[in-house]
Every structure is written in C-alpha cells, then in structure tokens.
Amino acid sequence: MSTKPPDWTPTTQAVEDARITDFARFASQHAGRDLSGDYHKLWAWSVDDVSGFWAAVWDYFRLPERPAGPALATEAMPGSVWFPGSTLNYTAEVFRDRTGTDTAVITVTEDTGPVAITWHQLRRQVASLAQALTGLGVRMGDRVVGYLPNGVQAITAFLATASLGATWAVCGQDYTAAAAEARFTQLRPTVLIAGTGCLHGGKHIDRCPDVQALRDALPTLAATIVVGDATRVPDALEWSALTEHDADFAPRTVPFDHPLWVVFSSGTTGRPKGIVHGHGGVVLEQLKNLGLQLGLRAGDRLLWHTTPSWMMWNVLVAGLLLGATAVCYEGSPTYPDTDALWQLAAGLEVKVLGTSPGYLAACRKAGVRITDHCPASLERLGVTGSTFPGDLEHWVAGELGPRAQVVCTSGGTDVVTAFIGATPTTPVWAGELSAPCLGVSVEAFGPDGKPVRGEVGELVVLRPMPSMPLFFWDDPDGCRYRNAYFDVYPGVWRHGDWITITDQGSVIMHGRSDATLNRHGIRMGSSDIYGPVEELKEIAEALVVGIEQDGGDYWMPLFVTTTDGIDVDDVLREKIRNAIRHGASPRHVPDEIIQAPGIPHTRTGKKLEVPVKRLLRGDAQDTAVDPGSVDRPELIDWYARIGAAHRTRRGTAPGSAPSRSANGRP
Secondary structure: OOOOOOOEOOOHHHHHHOHHHHHHHHHHHHHOOOOOOOHHHHHHHHHHOHHHHHHHHHHHOOOOOOOOOOOEEEOOOOOOEEOOOOEEOHHHHHHOOOOOOOEEEEEEEOOOOOEEEEHHHHHHHHHHHHHHHHHOOOOOOOEEEEEOOOOHHHHHHHHHHHHOOOEEEEEOOOOOHHHHHHHHOOOOOOEEEEEOEEEEOOEEEEOHHHHHHHHHOOOOOOEEEEEOOHHHOOOOEEHHHHHOOOOOOOOOOEEOOOEEEEEEOOOOOOOOOEEEEEHHHHHHHHHHHHHHHOOOOOOOEEEEOOOOOOHHHHHHHHHHHHOOEEEEEEOOOOOOOOOHHHHHHHHOOOOEEEEOHHHHHHHHHHOOOHHHHOOOOOOEEEEOOEEOOHHHHHHHHHHHOOOOEEEEOEEEOOOOEEEEEOOOOOOEOOOOEOEEOOOOOEEEEOOOOOEOOOOEEEEEEOOOOOOOOOEEOOOOOOHHHHHHHOOOOOOOEEEEEEEEEOOOOOEEEEEEOOOOEEEOOEEEOHHHHHHHHHOOOOEEEEEEOOEEOHHHOEEOEEEEEEOOOOOOOHHHHHHHHHHHHHHOOHHHOOOEEEEOOOOOEEOOOOEOHHHHHHHHHOOOHHHHOOHHHEOOOOHHHHHHHHHHHHHHHHOOOOOOOOOOEEOOOO
C-alpha cells in the first residue's frame, strides 16, 4: 500500500459535481443498495454484477429502448452475447440531441487552422457522403477504407460508412502504401478514401504515389475518393463534390454486435491482425470510458494527439457520442517548438488533453514550463501509449498544480479502451494507476494462475467486456482469436502486461510481456520494419526490439545479419534507414543498427524477440531464455554482452526498468 501522499486529490466539490458521482446514485437504484461515496465499492459492484452494471450504463445514457432480459445473456469468453434483440447505430447516437450551431469538430494542421465545423455541417456532410457511397455500391457489411490525415474528413468518412452498416478501417498517412496495403488487402474493400498528402515537422509528405500504389493493390475497389487535388490521382472522385449537397440523414439500425470497424494490431508476429468491434459494444464502452472515467460532457473540447492508425483516434472520435468537440491535430507536437501542443491546447481552451510520456519527457528535457502554457480550461491530462516513469509524472503533476488531474491509462487496441485508469473522484499517486476501470474485472495472476496482491503478475480480465472483439478478420474458426488471449488461461483474457495490484486497489504497470514496440507513445510492429529491411539484397535477416529505460527514454536497436560477408558500414546503415522510412514510416527508424553474428530462433523458426529484449535489459540469462529452445544457443551470450555494453554507456544498473507503463494500444 502506498505510504506517500497523493500527487493530486479531488476536492469535495469536484467529487460532488462529477458525472460518475451522479451515475453512482443512479446505479444504486439498479443495485438496490447504496453505491455512492466510494469508487472501489462502485467498481466491485460493476464486476460482480456485470449484466446489471452495463444495463445501468445503457439506461443512464438514454440509449434506444432495449428488450427485456439480462444485458449479458451468455458469459463465455470468447463468445459472450450482449443485449440480444437490441438495435442501434453508432452514427445515429453521435447526432442524437445535438444542437446544430455548436462546434462538433476542429481541425488543425501545422500550417492551417483551426477550422471549425458545426454539428449541422457535419451531419450534412455525413448524409451527403453516405448517399454517394450508396451510389457507388456500398452495402451493409461492405468495407470502406481510409488512408487519411487526422482531420474532419476522416471522421466524416467513418460516420458515413457506419451509418450504412458498412465496416470502416483507416490508416493515417504516417504509414506508407506498403504498410497500409498489409492491412487493407485483408478486407477486400469496396471504396478507398484517401488524402494526397500531409505536413509533419515542417515537411510536406506527398502521398499521391502511395495512393496509386494502394489502389493497384486493392482489386475489389469500385471507386477511389480523394481529399485534395483529385486530378493527381487518375479516375478518382473529388471529396468536395460528394459531401456538399443535401441528402436525407437516415442511419440504418443494426444489431448490437454488427461490425463497426476493423482496427489492426501492430503486426509484431506476422501480418497485422484485423480486430473487429461492434456498434453496441463500442458505444457503451466509450460512453462509460469518456463520460464516467474521464468526465467528458457535451460542449467540452477533447484533444488527443494521435494518428488515425492508433486506437486513440477511435477514442477521440467517440467524444462525439457525448456531444464533446473533437479537436484533430495533424502534425508534430514539437513543431515549430517543443511546447507546440501546449500552445494549441491553450488557444483552443481544451478541457481534456491527451498525449504520451515521450512528449512529456521531451518537454522536461527542453525546459518547457507547463505551468506557463497550461490552458485555464484544462481539467485532465490523459497519458497513454508507453512507459510513464514515476519521476516524470511527479514533475508533470507539480507543473499542473492541484487544478488539473493526470490520468494515466492502460488498455489496448484489442478492446479499444482502457482496462485501468482513474476517475475525477480518485486520487493520483505518481507511478501508479488509480484503479481498474468500471466493468473491467482486472486481476494479476501469479505463476500458479491465481490472483495475487502486492506481487508482479499477468494482467488478466476474468469477465466479459462488451467491447471485446467480435472476431478477427479472416479467422473463420476463431483459432487466432483464442490463441491471442485465451491460450494460457482458458476462459480468462490474458493481455500481455505485467502488473502489481496494491492493497489500496491502485495498479503499478511493469511493461509489456510481449514484443510489441511502444516508442514515444506510438505502438509499432516489428514486421513493418522487417519487410523493407529484409528486402535489401545486402540483408539476410533482421531483429528489432524496444527497451523501456529510466527517465522516459526508449532504446530501439535493430540487429541485422548480412549476405555474402558484407560489412555494415555507414553507407549500408543509411540505406537501411531509408528503406524503413519509405517502407514503413520515419517513426520506425531504429536508434542503432548493429551487425549481429546471427538472429536466434525457436526450434520451429520463430525469432526470439522477447528473450532478446530481456537479455538486452539485463535479466539473468537463465530466466530470459531456455538455451534448449534456441536454434543457436551460442548467441545468447553475445546479446547479453551488447545489453551490458549499452547499460555501461548509459550508466544504469542491470535490470533497471521504469516503474510504470501506460499502454493505449492505438
């Protein structure tokens, strides 16, 4: 149990005014007992009576009338059945009860903006595009994909697609055509909606060649719609011509579990997994997540620095479900100066700002005084995506002062929400997440598969959540889905994080227990790096890992073996970097490129990413990897020596690791 004082404590008045306090009183009527006054009491009820809790969320947020019966009809994981017989539509819920002249979306880029659009204008554009998509042959269940910057066009395209009962997927333009192709070819889409380029770090990125390459790779396309100069993409339709006329707004009601979107895993162990979520599960989960856990209300402005490739874009858009204004920023948070994101948030009077530990660490290193830039309107600073060291969080909390709460969350693309976070009514201790989220039956499992307290264990979820995947794309027998989460503990969701649950109910994160790269708040897949690197004639094989380090730093070395005895010199290193920049994105470029005597594999040929990460981190060799499972066990000592040399250069002790990880698995 933490003996240090909290870095932030809500005032009595803030607790009284919080929406979650109002919900607790409302839920007390459902539960037949008083649930107010203690968040952990409310949480315990939410996981003990999962069906009653989610029925209360449905009723509290006034979703359409639902059939009588339990909210959770079948509890199996996987295979849970929620709200059988109920119907709704995500887009319809976004526009329900909205005032036409209020601001719905604000778009900002490095060289333009802010450009605001009202609810009336957004609804008109969504209806117009939906009519155009119907004319292009899009039907319920078809896929529409976007290759777009983070702006109102991406939101409009998604809402129009969802209104038809079609299924949406998107990649931001930080991805090259090859990376987007690896995702979109799986879906066999009917329509592609693409931008011609974007601006990042003061540099314009022309994506017209990538758009054409993507079209060539998608033979099922009936049409391509271009945001920007459509004449630069032959035979493409112009966005503005399809979104600026009056049309009936008539979203189709669909079953609770009708597919809404496909979000993709980072592709660590192969091609990215297409994770399918349903209309009802996402609507319910995001109303709870944003409305209760973050306290977002109609008219509040939500700015989360993200790209459409990351799940936090889906969360940003979901703010519309509560009538909040989504602020979309396409650009670098540090351009032209490190404080650019703070300046933007202050200028737009943002209520909730979301960023990464990497950005906050950059602010501290650059001497940015957050207290000089913090918007007077700011109530919560959301932090997710990578390791958030306790000392960095303590600095941020000190800069913000008592008025604004630091809300660190840990969740995943898999459920497109958080498992663990905070609420406006819970204290915050640096280095700890305040509490599990409502409706999430989180436990830490020890080596024997039983819950532990005060010890490091595997993050597991014991009972279903409505936003758990409906299925994986192209996984007809569900084998990949089961293996992803339920192979270790049948019927129990194993997420791949190491956590400690304290006696007071807070949670300490210890990082990923799998090999996903989490660099500066952006989750990346190693396969996106291997593809372009291993296509080079000089490279035989590559292996990349990411190591969380003290002070919020992150070390991402790339190990390569070469063909025909070629030495890795500066010329080849630059060739490798260029291949990654153009084949994946600049964010994927490693910190170091190291020539290795070999890449270790399991006996069945799988690269040993996690064991190598542990060796580099300084874990004892006998705990990091079993030599008997390695095809070349002599490599174990070589990687351990590389890690020791790196730690010596940094002056850190073996095995030292940050105290906390906040995973927003984008």
